Amino acid sequence: MxxxxxxxxxxxxxxxxxxxxxxxxxxxxxxxxxxxxxxxxxxxxxxxxxxxxxxxxxxxxxxxxxxxxxxxxxxxxxxxxxxxxINVQPHAHFKCESCGRVYDLWDVKLDVSGAVPEGFEISRVELYIKGICANCRKGS
Amino acid sequence: MxxxxxxxxxxxxxxxxxxxxxxxxxxxxxxxxxxxxxxxxxxxxxxxxxxxxxxxxxxxxxxxxxxxxxxxxxxxxxxxxxxxxINVQPHAHFKCESCGRVYDLWDVKLDVSGAVPEGFEISRVELYIKGICANCRKGS
DNA sequence: ATGGCTTCTTGTATTAAATACAAAGTTAAA
DNA sequence: TTTAACTTTGTATTTAATACAAGAAGCCAT
Missing domain, CATH: 1.10.10.10 (Winged helix-like DNA-binding domain superfamily/Winged helix DNA-binding domain)
Incomplete structure (x- = not known):
């Protein structure tokens, strides 16, 4: 909201x-x-x-x-x-493989400088982490 | 090969x-x-x-x-x-938005410890970088 | 306002990735 | 050799996404 x-x-x-x-x-x-x-x-x-x-x-x-x-x-x-x-600020995402929910992750230290070879041009970076969320772990 | x-x-x-x-x-x-x-x-x-x-x-x-x-x-x-x-060792991928090729990236420093909230369990991490590869930049 | 032009929205048809499922084929074991 | 288990096939189905043409709505100038 x-x-x-x-x-x-x-x-x-x-x-x-x-x-x-x-x-x-x-x-x-x-x-x-x-x-x-x-x-x-x-x-x-x-x-x-x-x-x-x-x-x-x-x-x-x-x-x-x-x-x-x-x-x-x-x-x-x-x-x-x-x-x-709707939030286009760079951040990562976590998808729970049990409930399917997608969470925002803002605390990832990600350094892609030097990640790509000489001459490559980066336009977007997407980091996806998958697993089980706290909610679903409690439930089971 | x-x-x-x-x-x-x-x-x-x-x-x-x-x-x-x-x-x-x-x-x-x-x-x-x-x-x-x-x-x-x-x-x-x-x-x-x-x-x-x-x-x-x-x-x-x-x-x-x-x-x-x-x-x-x-x-x-x-x-x-x-x-x-076929390579399941953790590594990142780069997709060229011009030619569509997908490259392996082994030089990404990625630290996901502390990335997810308390109680979340990580099973997989996928890092995708998109942009234009060196080949396509030269070509255009 | 009226007509005319552009933009937006709709619905149907189509494409293509992926799965479901039952029949046919193959392998392994008793 | 016979039976059971596993593997492959092909058709049918589902579903996300796009194409496209017709209709609706908004905008502008006269």
């Missing part, structure tokens, strides 16, 4: 050069209020009550646009699902 | 508790001689000349078995393709 006044949402989109249409605002709002790194399907199910006519294609279009403009980060941590993170 | 005598291949499978069937040996051999982190489709195309009756399902079955037994690592570096790495 967060400050999601429509005016703020509009400005976020405008700053990235994205026209603030109704659906785009709703999807952005959803991402900011549901920071669980949702899949397209989760967003669809979350919004279709409020917007019954919403099409999945619109969500795909919108997220691809957001990703292009650097407004969301694309996570391929799951084998068969693309997830979207 | 590498030492891929059939006897060695048999032993590798046996050590992991995998019955060394004809197809499994062929797929293992392919992985050891083509260390490009191939997709299922690449393996299929690479082997179907030699084994015309080979089914893709067999490759899926075999790779899932290999992964279960810890003989290959599963890479989800691409958005829409699963790749397989």
């Amino acid at each position: 967060e400050n999601t006044r429509v005016e703020d949402l509009r400005n976020i989109l405008k700053e990235k050069g994205i026209q603030p249409s109704y659906h785009r605002l709703k999807i952005l709002k959803y991402l900011m209020e549901n920071k669980v790194h949702p899949t397209v399907d989760m967003i669809y199910r979350g919004l279709s009550a409020e917007i019954p006519t919403l099409s999945k294609t619109t969500i795909y279009n919108t997220l691809n646009l957001f990703a292009e403009k650097g407004l969301v980060a694309v996570l391929t941590i799951g084998e068969r699902e693309t997830r979207y993170d | 590498e030492n891929t005598r059939v006897e060695d291949l048999r032993n590798i499978l046996k050590e992991k508790g995998i019955q060394p069937s004809y197809h499994r040996l062929k797929i293992l051999k392919y992985l050891m001689e083509n260390k490009v982190h191939p997709t299922v489709d690449m393996i299929y195309r690479g082997l179907s000349a030699e084994i015309p009756t080979l089914s893709k399902t067999t490759i899926y079955n075999t790779l899932n078995l290999f992964a279960e037994k810890g003989l290959v690592a599963v890479l989800t570096i691409g958005e829409r393709e699963t790749r397989y790495d």
